[in-house]
Amino acid sequence: MFHYSFSPSPCLLLCLCCSVRASFAHITQEILNVALAHTGQPSLDPWDNPHLDATWNILFNTASSLLQRWPNNMWSNGHSIVTATIPVGTAMYHGMWESNTTVPEKLEWLAFDFEYSYLYCEPICRMAKLLATRDLKVLYFDGMSAAKVRPLETGHQDAQDLIAWGRIRRDKVLAEPERIERLCAWGKKFGLDGFVRMQFAFEFMYCDLDGLYVVEVLDLLPHGNPTLKNHTALPPDGWKGTLTSGYQAFYQAFTAGGWHNYFPGESHVQLDYSGFLSFYDPALESLVDARRGKPRLQHRLLGISDEDIAAKMTELESIVLRHEVGSGADWHQMFRIIIERYADRLDTLNHTLLSSSYSNATMLSSAVRLQLLTMLLPHLTIIDHPSRSESPNNLTWLLPVVDRCSRTSIPEAHLTPQEGLLKNAVSHVLREICRRLALMWADAFDVEEADESRTNTVVSSWRAHTTELMKWLNWSAWVKCRPGCRTDETCYISTWPFPFPEDSFENITPRCVVLR
Known part of the structure; x- marks a missing residue:
């Protein structure tokens, strides 16, 4: 029997690998360009910086921060509205300051935390506890949307204004009774039970008591005026000792709000991300023009055109009337996984690059190289390195790494248009993280062989990349004492x-x- 064996030479294997790599890099670039072409932004070279008007980082930041007090304190001028549910059995509280008062049947505010409702118990405290007897259908406004604050340029209530009045009403900042009446009149057409907002804690604006059961109404010990530190409440007959001061009542309400500072946030409310509507949608060209060049806290809905208002209100109505469930993707967890993977590592990378504990740039670069390798390790295969014949400026060998690093497990089927917006936000954020890491790895790959002069240059470049990436991502996880x-x-x-x-x-x- 005739046997024929073929043993390819190392040279031939290298050529084959280079050929496959070049083909894959070309395909990867085409995939990136096609993906970007469907997101409202022009096609980019894989190594380009994000478009200056792009809001994908803000959309990611917003969606990953919903119902969490800390980031919504930071970015108090909310731009998003999300469908949500308050589950059956959820307990809520309503504090009243008049004796013999009963819980109003319509148009009132409830707190998820007793301490928040207790603020309204002065000089008499009559506290009602209520339970949801069914799942309550609500809308959630992000940001500090319940804050009645001046100056009026804050924009906390802009999204509510568009529903209640069809335009931004600076003169209605303090018009809360009229606001809830108009919001509930609009929501009644769609079967909404109310609205969820945040001050320093979260509250539920209910439209009527349908779906709520009053468990008990108790006459509790009052507290003093929360705006006067030394103002004390009048004790009941037979009471001995001091009562809680108004200042202490506020501190406990603020502390209770802090229970929801971070993930998972206010867990009494369950969000439906398939109904995520945001005014950072790049399709709203009037707002792109209005916010250009402004820091995020100056972003308002004041510049929105009548056409864009109509488009978003039509979209919102379609969302609240929708019966389909969307893709079923766990967006809440998806955002969290990305932040957990990169937030601490990028913070550590930045700390290392700014550290003065390394005696020279060579030692520092070795430490940074290891951190970059750790972050990219899940995406680096044995052929992902430059060939000896390639120019140092040729980065095509890194394109497959960026592609693998940027992939998501988001299902393609049954995405609502709003989920499509979230998917694009995730894809763009991952692309930018992976792009920056790859650019740094391109210099880190052989930095251990570099002289001191080149090492200093590389370290300076890494500092710039890390600073720019973290500034662009702007995650609240990095804002801490x-x-x-x-x-x-x-x-x-x-x-x-x-x-x-x-x-x-x-x-x-x-x-x-x-x-x-």
């Missing part, structure tokens, strides 16, 4: 209702304070 606060202190962002007088509205630098 450094160093951490003492046990008797609270990490606090200057915000309503107690901003620091010396701070501008746009100063979101946290600091350790004693609020007791």
